[in-house]
Amino acid sequence: MVRVEHVLNSWKTVRYDAAATVEEFPADDFGFRPTPDVDSFAQIALHILNAGAGLTGMMLAGEADFTVPGFRDRMKEKFTTLTPESGGAAIAAAMRESIDGRTAELAKQPAEWWAQTMTWFDGSQMTRQELLLFFKEHELTHRSQLFMYQRLKGMVPVTTRRRRAQQAGAK
Numbered sequence: 001m002v003r004v005e006h007v008l009n010s011w012k013t014v015r016y017d018a019a020a021t022v023e024e025f026p027a028d029d030f031g032f033r034p035t036p037d038v039d040s041f042a043q044i045a046l047h048i049l050n051a052g053a054g055l056t057g058m059m060l061a062g063e064a065d066f067t068v069p070g071f072r073d074r075m076k077e078k079f080t081t082l083t084p085e086s087g088g089a090a091i092a093a094a095m096r097e098s099i100d101g102r103t104a105e106l107a108k109q110p111a112e113w114w115a116q117t118m119t120w121f122d123g124s125q126m127t128r129q130e131l132l133l134f135f136k137e138h139e140l141t142h143r144s145q146l147f148m149y150q151r152l153k154g155m156v157p158v159t160t161r162r163r164r165a166q167q168a169g170a171k
Contacts, residue, residue: 002129004106004109004114004129004132007129007132007133008103008106009103014143015096015098015099015139017157018048018095018146019092019093019095019096020092021147021157021158022045022092022146023088023089024155025041025088025155026153027087027088030084030088031084032149032153034152040084041149042084042091044142044146045095046083046091047142048095048143048146049079049080049082049091049095051135051139051142052102053098054076056102056135057075057102058071058074058075058078059128060102060105063118064116065119066118067121067123109128114127115127116128120134
């Protein structure tokens with residue numbers, strides 16, 4: 001059985017690592033994209049922030065059907081007003097503040113709430129807990145993109161540095 005608290009704590013770690021990556025990435029390179037047809041570093045960072053805030057905000061607001069007309073427009077009301085020009089410190093701070101608030105709100109929900117079924121954009125049915133796992137996995141994918149962009153710039157991601165420090169301490 002997957003415990004909601006574990007997923008929330010794990011998601012928070014993923015978000016905090018993404019926020020650290022945003023802070024560390026050179027401001028002059030926020031527009032960096034490996035190829036012209038992919039999102040820039042800043043666009044991915046803001047997508048992480050907006051998707052997490054928008055999707056969980058709609059779920060907490062009682063939306064149970066993500067296929068209904070106008071859903072995406074209502075979800076955008078939960079997005080940040082930050083832009084790529086806002087800078088790494090502001091975006092990273094918003095990422096942390098958002099995940100702290102959302103995980104606290106989500107942690108208050110009773111087991112019955114998590115078991116309720118919702119309709120995803122493609123019409124598939126999932127419980128709120130299954131959607132939470134999806135949200136975390138979605139964010140993990142985009143955090144990995146940020147890490148790849150860092151590596152392309154010769155930087156070492158926070159998770160690698162943390163693992164190396166743990167290994168060095170174990171010797």
